[in-house]
Amino acid sequence: MDDSRETHGVNAFVTGYPIRHSRSPLIHGYWLKQLGLAGSYRAHEVPVEEFAAFISSLKDGESGFVGGNVTIPHKELAFKLSDRPDELSRELGASNTLWLQDGLLHATNTDGRGFTANLDERHPSWDQSDRAVILGAGGASRAIIQAVRDRGFKEIHVVNRTVERAQELANRFGERVHAHPMAALGEVISGAGLFINTTSLGMDGEAAPRIDFSPLAEAAVVTDIVYIPLKTPLLTQAEEQGFAIVDGLGMLLHQAVPGFEKWFGTRPAVDETLRALIIADMDKH
Numbered sequence: 001m002d003d004s005r006e007t008h009g010v011n012a013f014v015t016g017y018p019i020r021h022s023r024s025p026l027i028h029g030y031w032l033k034q035l036g037l038a039g040s041y042r043a044h045e046v047p048v049e050e051f052a053a054f055i056s057s058l059k060d061g062e063s064g065f066v067g068g069n070v071t072i073p074h075k076e077l078a079f080k081l082s083d084r085p086d087e088l089s090r091e092l093g094a095s096n097t098l099w100l101q102d103g104l105l106h107a108t109n110t111d112g113r114g115f116t117a118n119l120d121e122r123h124p125s126w127d128q129s130d131r132a133v134i135l136g137a138g139g140a141s142r143a144i145i146q147a148v149r150d151r152g153f154k155e156i157h158v159v160n161r162t163v164e165r166a167q168e169l170a171n172r173f174g175e176r177v178h179a180h181p182m183a184a185l186g187e188v189i190s191g192a193g194l195f196i197n198t199t200s201l202g203m204d205g206e207a208a209p210r211i212d213f214s215p216l217a218e219a220a221v222v223t224d225i226v227y228i229p230l231k232t233p234l235l236t237q238a239e240e241q242g243f244a245i246v247d248g249l250g251m252l253l254h255q256a257v258p259g260f261e262k263w264f265g266t267r268p269a270v271d272e273t274l275r276a277l278i279i280a281d282m283d284k285h
Helices: 003-008 024-035 048-059 075-081 087-092 111-122 139-151 163-173 182-188 233-240 249-255 257-264 272-284
Strands: 010-016 039-045 067-070 097-101 104-108 131-135 155-160 177-181 194-197 221-224 244-246
Touching (some): 010 024, 024 039, 024 272, 039 257, 048 075, 048 104, 067 257, 075 087, 075 104, 087 104, 087 139, 097 257, 111 139, 111 221, 111 244, 111 249, 111 257, 131 139, 131 182, 139 155, 139 163, 155 182, 163 177, 233 244, 249 257, 249 272
Parallel strands (some): 010 039, 010 067, 131 155, 155 177, 194 221
Antiparallel strands (some): 097 104
């Protein structure tokens, strides 16, 4: 850590529109306190029409921030406005983590790393299969497909109500990714070792359709990127059918690690205290 960081502290942000419900300030605030670091991390709400100006003020140093996180609806524009997006961002066409370095704005996307780190922590053998099924073809599924492909899965089946959207992702991410309509779900999960829900099904306690997970491989893992509620209807169904499950909260926690390390110079740890802190906050709302 350099002297300027120790003397003046480092300021980072999370921006989106709206942003008031973001739990990122709680996560980074916990780490700053735990590690005894001078600095701040705060939510900064920016409407779409003001985002380009915000990025300009970041680049020229007027904002006082060294970098930050970007969430909906700014991820695609953050990628386009950055000077040095990495390969992950370029393939996704979206960035969620920005930092200034040598006068240039660098960008990456940590969603996929957050997803795999969560599974590595909660169910380390999750990547022993060759076949994965991903439900949903929205923006959230891109980083998941990329991460699962890069971990070495040979077949990735994307199932979506609109098969054309799934096909767009198959075209983007290569020959190992295959597109299917919802009607094919029962067929494509046969023998799969990983099932991932990237849709909003079951979010905030809404009902979700019944899914027969029995054709999955015996040691399969079912996971959901939704984390409110912590145990979604799809995870409950999978657990009742005898399958291992991993909730989506860890993805939120682990995706925050690389940015914190870039801005504050120290790699933080995702621990049970942090997890409990976020769960307690979720229970309040």
